[in-house]
Amino acid sequence: MAQTPYAYFPGCTLHGTMLEYNASARLVCEAAGVDLRELKDWNCCGAWSAHTTDYMLGLALPARNLQKAEAMQLPMVVPCAVGFSRMKLAMHEMENPAVLSAVNQAIDKPFKNSVVVEPLLKVLASDSLDLEVKKPLQGLKVACYYGCLLVRPQKILKFDDENNPQTMDKLMSRLGAEPVDWDFKTECCGAGMSMPRPDVVNRLSSKILLAARSMGADCIAVACPMCHFNLDFHQREVEAERKEKIQMPALYFTQLMGLALGFSAKKLMLDKHLVDPMPMLKSKGMAA
């Protein structure tokens, strides 16, 4: 299959706590003809901390990565919503020539701010990709959860609607699954409050989990490591607080894609989740 090359910025979590996102992303990308060329010597995107600490640091960190993609003359694809958001917002700031020239000095590299940055979800949901669906996700009700950073602020990110995005829903339909019509697609999961205020995260993510359940979803599909952490890791605490089982698996959309394209649960690292998706997947006949 013809491969379309992209400069790949995985971001820290895909090399750390969220290996399953990286693994599944690489598998489905290869199958779909998306050639991921990882940036050499990439660095932290700044995440939550940099831009809240120092304006220039918040721009220089993403800019150093963006410059590498620009030098490769390839569009950059980012699987992590945090990383995508940082890249796009930094580029927006650097539309001001004075800011761009200051950043150029800081990273000591010529950077024109001309690189195209796309979220992995958009690339993989493109209609032009030739997807060979071997095992359609027939009968699987998926609550597609986009989180906030992938779509907000809509005017700058220009990806999808900030209240009712459709990209992942359409992709799930294409794979044979049934996306549920729900109203929590971009509600706050608690994000970076995970460590300092777990109580806030528990409250917010419980709403998302319960809403998905009330709409009859079998699982939640995510496109952000932070969202995944808050919905998966925190689910135990939510269950303990509510004294009830929820057992709502949160899976990366790339893992669901991988299943449909015929990859094994093991290769897709479905065993990495704290809420085990296997019983649900087995009951649907989607995993052995």
Added chain:
Amino acid sequence: MARIGVFVCHCGSNIAGVVDINRTVEAARKMPQVVYAADAKYTCSEAGQSAIRDAIKQHRLNRVVVSACSPRMHENTFRRTVASAGLNPYLMEIANIREHCSWVHGDNKEAATSKAIDLIGMAVAKVTRDEPLTPKRVSMTPRALVIGGGITGIQAALDIANAGHEVVLVEREPSIGGRMSQLDKTFPTLDCSACILTPKMVDLAQHPKITLLTSAEVKSVNGFVGNFEVEIRQKSRLVDHVKCTGCGTCWQKCPENVNSEFDMGMGKRKSIYIPFAQAVPNKPVIDTASCRYIKYLKWAETKEGKKPPECRICEKICPTGAIDWEQPEQILTEKFGAIVVATGFKTFDHSVLGEYGGGRIPDVISGLQLERLMSASGPTGGEVKRPSDGAHPKTVVIVSCVGSRDDRIGRPYCSKICCMYNAKHAIMLKEHDPEIQIYIFYIDVRTGGKDFEEFYRRSQQEAGALWIRGRVSKIHREGKKLIVRGEDSLIGRPVEIPADLVVLATGVEASDGVVGLAQTLNISHDSYNFLVEAHPKLRPVETHTDGVFVAGAAVGPRDIPESVAHGGAAAAKAIGLLSKEELATDPMTAIVDPVKCVSCFACHEVCPFGAPEKETLRDGRTVSVINESKCKGCGLCIVACRPGAINLRGFTSQQVLAEVTSLWR
């Protein structure tokens, strides 16, 4: 020999506080052909004006320069002053030393004085070359065109017709009645809307002086005040309204159901339909977008896709043979002396606000949709049932300011009517079901109007509505409930209310198509497409185009009493105009020198008013000639004329050059 008098105004301290008046008068006295110069505290006062009249007589003045405020303010005043002393009113010029001088140069009195002297010098140079001008008289067509058949247009049409003038009312929908006909009841008295509106609609239709054209639009407007020539497009209805008796057999039998625009999508109508039971005229039209036979005819041309049924049921059962598939669109040309624009409003499209789920979540509806659900003639027969499952809601949340007071979406203005209709909805919902609980989120409650505050109190005391001060951030579904999340800013806490039905109080927006109509009529609209009055306080129904009046919610958010008042006000202005037998036109128009004209007709291309016409001279040459009735004196043709054959009376090229030359002294 000109004998010019210069009158320098102090305007209290407005001018005198900055400009050295004595020096200015002294300088004026030395200007060429000036035989008299004086100052006055307020030239526009009776004392100031009589001083001018006296000086004209005493010093035998034949030209006058008033050096005061902007000509926009008092040009007409001083023209009348010199005319009453026997001078031609166009032999008076104004030097604007207030807006153009003292008001803007308060920080430099020396320079301001010298500029004032220069401005007077220019006016003196110009007035020396002024020629006496005489307005032309044109006849008046004593008929009015009213555009828009809502309550405002109905009121205006009835008032004008009752004063004895002929009226043509043009409405683009198949029935008159407008937004008011969609309402169940009206605030603050809870009169049934149809009961007070329908008699007026019938009066209008039966009035011997009124011609009603529905399914019609204004296509073009030519001419000028007193003599407008208007082309009206009578759209094809495919039903011959002369033969049709309105028996109703056709719309009962029509097999095609589509969403009813009148019911705001809450109910269905047929392809051949009247919009609502009390429609005027009570005769149907065929909607060509959904009609099966029309679809069949389109298919028959190309034979592409599936063959639609060749229905024609209405034609087969019509007892009078009124269905006319060949009925053409017609263009009617009519003459009018005055035009009243009453194109009304539409409500904000709430699907723009994704966080409220409007248009996506079935049980989140607009205020106008609720009206249709509450109306006895509505799709549910007046039972308030929620759209998703037909259940009777027990908890209803109303959200104010949806599409109003919201900078984010370019709607910073207050829609004015929503607070009151929210109170009305609360009272009516409680009447429908005493067990219902109503919550209303608001930013401010605005009840400026007669008996309005009392009505708002009634919604609290009688209907028990709880008004929560704060905005709603999100509406989401949880099972069959709608969870409304917002802020209660009085207790400083977020609140969540589980509701069965959510009503969005959608704001007021200008009607579709009003921009094109404004261009056709040569009147202005603001950035929200509301029409602009000639003066927001003192000329509320006039426009800058003489003879064109505006009224009702086309000008801005207005409730029914105000719209009726404005409709009546516009009618009064139109009646005043139509009662004149003749009109005087402004003589400051362009004139072509046929000797210099080279027949390039560049003037025809640039004129926005269609004033230049062609005339064949006795020597066989065809040259341009200006129709003075159409010319507005804008000067575009003068710039475009290469041989310099066109001049503007009262503003000749020679005069402008003399003004500029005076500055070289």
